[in-house]
Amino acid sequence: xxxxxYIDIAYSLHKDMTANKFSLVYDGEITxxxxxxxxxxxxxxxxKYSEDISVKKKVFHVMVECLQNLSKHxxxxxxxxxxxxxxxxxxxxxxxxxxDSGYHIITGNxxxxxxxxxxxxxxxxxxxxxxAELKEMFKQQMKEGALSEKGGAGLGLIDIARKNGGNLxxxxxxxxxxxDFFILRTKISRNS
Amino acid sequence: MEAIKINGTDDTPNVILDAKNNIFEFxxxxxxxxxxxxxxxxxxxxxxxxxxxxxxxxxxxKLEYFNTASSKILLDILMKLENITENGNEVVVxxxxxxxxxxxxxxxxxxxxxxxxxxEMNPC
Numbered sequence: 001x002x003x004x005x006y007i008d009i010a011y012s013l014h015k016d017m018t019a020n021k022f023s024l025v026y027d028g029e030i031t032x033x034x035x036x037x038x039x040x041x042x043x044x045x046x047x048k049y050s051e052d053i054s055v056k057k058k059v060f061h062v063m064v065e066c067l068q069n070l071s072k073h074x075x076x077x078x079x080x081x082x083x084x085x086x087x088x089x090x091x092x093x094x095x096x097x098x099x100d101s102g103y104h105i106i107t108g109n110x111x112x113x114x115x116x117x118x119x120x121x122x123x124x125x126x127x128x129x130x131x132a133e134l135k136e137m138f139k140q141q142m143k144e145g146a147l148s149e150k151g152g153a154g155l156g157l158i159d160i161a162r163k164n165g166g167n168l169x170x171x172x173x174x175x176x177x178x179x180d181f182f183i184l185r186t187k188i189s190r191n192s
Numbered sequence: 193m194e195a196i197k198i199n200g201t202d203d204t205p206n207v208i209l210d211a212k213n214n215i216f217e218f219x220x221x222x223x224x225x226x227x228x229x230x231x232x233x234x235x236x237x238x239x240x241x242x243x244x245x246x247x248x249x250x251x252x253x254k255l256e257y258f259n260t261a262s263s264k265i266l267l268d269i270l271m272k273l274e275n276i277t278e279n280g281n282e283v284v285v286x287x288x289x290x291x292x293x294x295x296x297x298x299x300x301x302x303x304x305x306x307x308x309x310x311x312e313m314n315p316c
Contacts, residue, residue: 032203032225035223036202036203040202053290053292053293054292054293054294054295057257057293057295057296058295060257061257061259061295064223064259065259065260068259068261135298135302138302139302139305139306142263142264142267142306143267143306145264147227147228147261147264147265155260155261155263155264156260159260159263163295
């Protein structure tokens with residue numbers, strides 16, 4: 001007999017996306033061309049709803065930096081023997097359901113457990129910094145940081161935090177003894 | 193010295209570096225797939241230009257968007273321009289930004305705090 005699970009899966013994915021106001025969910029490899037397509041999709045949609053220019057620009061910025069983070073860190077799963085089990089990263093854009101209306105961008109990707117503590121302390125440092133301190137961190141990193149081969153400047157997370165008022169929501173979910181799944185959520189509120 | 197003229201695309205800026213006609217401009221968007229490869233000839237050109245610059249170099253930045261990798265390279269460009277001023281030549285950066293785009297204005301202000309060049313902030 002033919003497996004009909006896909007029917008339930010497709011319908012439940014659709015229901016979940018609608019209920020959570022997710023307008024874009026992508027799971028897979030991120031390329032530069034996809035990045036351009038995703039941001040232009042979001043731009044068109046926000047223009048259609050006459051979204052404020054500063055909100056549009058912030059969403060645009062955060063989307064690009066998140067997508068670039070995903071593509072830079074995808075190496076880990078690619079190099080892994082259990083590649084199929086880990087998958088790539090996930091990228092979600094949607095409207096928030098909270099009372100402070102706006103958008104959120106959620107990313108998730110597997111990460112080597114050995115790198116978790118370093119990432120956590122960077123995220124904490126960012127979350128404990130006020131606007132002026134984030135600005136200093138950004139300037140400092142621009143002056144001192146070198147561009148990596150993949151074009152990473154170590155500025156992405158600081159920039160994301162500056163665009164959303166300084167609060168990065170994150171968590172680490174255990175995949176297995178070697179890897180965690182890192183989830184980052186950035187909110188762009190209309191009232192900030 | 194031969195001018196650089198690069199037509200902008202949806203992810204790379206329009207660049208004009210023309211010493212003879214004294215036009216220096218960066219306009220549009222900057223999020224190249226390979227940011228280092230895109231800006232390398234530009235940095236090289238500025239390095240060479242710095243050896244015999246015009247008395248006054250007016251550089252227009254009229255950017256709509258740039259990613260963080262580009263922001264690092266923009267600082268490298270501004271530092272090359274800063275070197276030019278050290279021999280008594282004048283450099284002015286004209287930083288244009290959408291008047292509703294506070295982040296782009298702040299980006300200009302931050303650069304002006306890092307490099308020792310005069311900035312003219314121009315909302316448009």
